[in-house]
Amino acid sequence: MAKILVVEDEKQIRRVIELHLTKAGHEIRKCANGQEGIEQITAEHFDLVITDLQMPKINGLEFLEKLRALGVSVPSIVMTAFGSVETAVEAMKLGAADYLSKPLQLTELSLRVDSILSRNQIEEENKQLKKELAGKFRMGGIVGKSPVVRKLVERLKPLANDGDISVLLIGESGTGKELAAKAIHYNSPRSEKRFIAVNCGALPENLLESELFGYEKGAFTDAKKTKIGIFEAANGGSLFLDEIGSMPLNMQVKLLRALEEREIRRVGGTKGIGVDVRFIAASNQDLESLVKEGRFRQDLFYRLAVATVNLPPLRKREGDIRLLTLHFLEKFNSEKKRAVKIKAEVFSLLENHRWTGNIRELENLVELLVVTAADNEISISTLPESFLHGNKLTWESLDEIEVTGQLRAAMENFERKFISTCLGDNEGNVSKTAKEIGISRSSLHSKIKELKISRQ
Ligand SMILES: Nc1ncnc2c1ncn2[C@@H]1O[C@H](COP(=O)(O)OP(=O)(O)OP(=O)(O)O)[C@@H](O)[C@H]1O
Ligand SMILES: [Mg+2]
16 A cells, blocks of 8 residues: 555564554555664655654654755654653654654554545645646647747746736637636646636626625625635635726726735725735736726736737637637547547638637537537538528628727627627527627626627
C-alpha cells in the first residue's frame, strides 16, 4: 500500500511498528536516528515518515528541520513521550502532520497512519484533476490556426504568465471570451486557485452587490447568516467579470473602489477585508463608446483595461471554420457516442455563412447536425432550412429599419428588428432564440433589456 520510513532509536519499538504496519500491507524501512533517516529519505521516495523525537545524534525536531531545508515534502507523524506536548507542538510547527504519545497504542497508530495516507491520496487526486483541467484549457484549447488566432494566443501567453495584470476581453458574442479568460487563468501562477465567473448584466444592482461582496448577518431581512461573496471566494485566484458593460453605474463605483483598495466590505459590514484576485473582464460592446456615452465610468475602464485583447469574429478566422467544425464533430461524436462523418460539400456552405453568433453558433449547429444526421452522415440536406436560406428577415422587413444617422444607432435598430423577429418566430422563448441566433441566454437577456425589446 504505502512506503513508510520509521525513525526510532529503540530497537524494540521499531520492531513492533514494523510488524504491525507490515501486517496492514505497508512496506517499511527502518533507521535508528535522524542522520540515517536523512540518508534514506534522500535516496528513495516515501509516502509517510514516523519519527521519534528523543534520539541521539540528530533528534526528531532537527530531523524535521533538515527535511524542510532539503525541500523534501513528505507527511510525518512524530512520537513523543507521554506528557511532552510542547515538543509535539514544536514538531507540528515544523510541518509534522500528526503526533502520537508513547507508550504507543497500536490501534491508534493504524488510525493515524490511515487517515494521513487517505488525506494524501485525495490531495494527489485533486492535483491530478487540476492538471487535467489545465490541460483542457491549455492555450491549445483555443482551436484555430488562422493568423489572427495565432496572434491571439501569442498575446494571451505573457498576460497569463504575469498573474496579476487586469485583462479586458472584447469580442462579439460567441467569440470565446470566457474560453480565453479560462486559458489565462489556468496558465497563470494562480491556476491552483479558483476561477469564478460572474455575469454583471444578469443581476439587479442590490443582488449583484451582495453576490460580489457577500453580506453580514442582519444586513437585510433575509440575511440570516453571514455569507461570503465572490470576491472572497476567488481569493488567490481569478475573477471573471462577464458583460461588464451592463454593470449598473452605482455598482461600477463600488467595484472600482474594491479594485483600487484591493479590499472589500461585505454588505452591512464595516471592516475592510483584503482580497487578492486577478480581474479578467469581458464585454461584447465597445466599452470606449459606452464611456463616451456616459454609460461606463472612464476610471473603471482604465483600471480594467490595463491590457485589452480583441477576440476576432469567426468570419475573420480564415480557414478555421473547417478545423472548428471537425473539432466540434469529434466532441459531439464522443459525447453522444456516435460516429457521424461530414461530407466535403457541406464546408463550402459553412464557409459562406456569416456566423453572427460566431464559434458558439457553429458549435450549436454541429451538435444539431450530429443529432439529426441520417446514416451517420452530414450532407447539405442535413443543414437546417433557415441556414440554407439565410436568416428569416426578408429584404422587405429590412426596409423598415432606419439606417441613417450614426452607425451605432443603425446597428441597434437592426439588432432590435432581428432579435424581435427571431423571438417572435419562437413565441418569445429566449433559450430557443438564443440557441438559434448563436448567442448565450444571458447575452440575449441583456440585449432584450438594452434594446427595450418586447418579448410578446
Ligand atoms: N477557438 C475556440 N476553439 C474551440 N472552442 C471554442 C473556441 N472559441 C470558442 N469556443 C467555444 O465556443 C463556445 C462559446 O465560447 P465562449 O462562451 O467563451 O464565448 P463568449 O465570447 O463568452 O460568448 P458570449 O458573449 O455569448 O458570452 C464555448 O463552448 C467555447 O468553448
Ligand atoms: Mg461569455
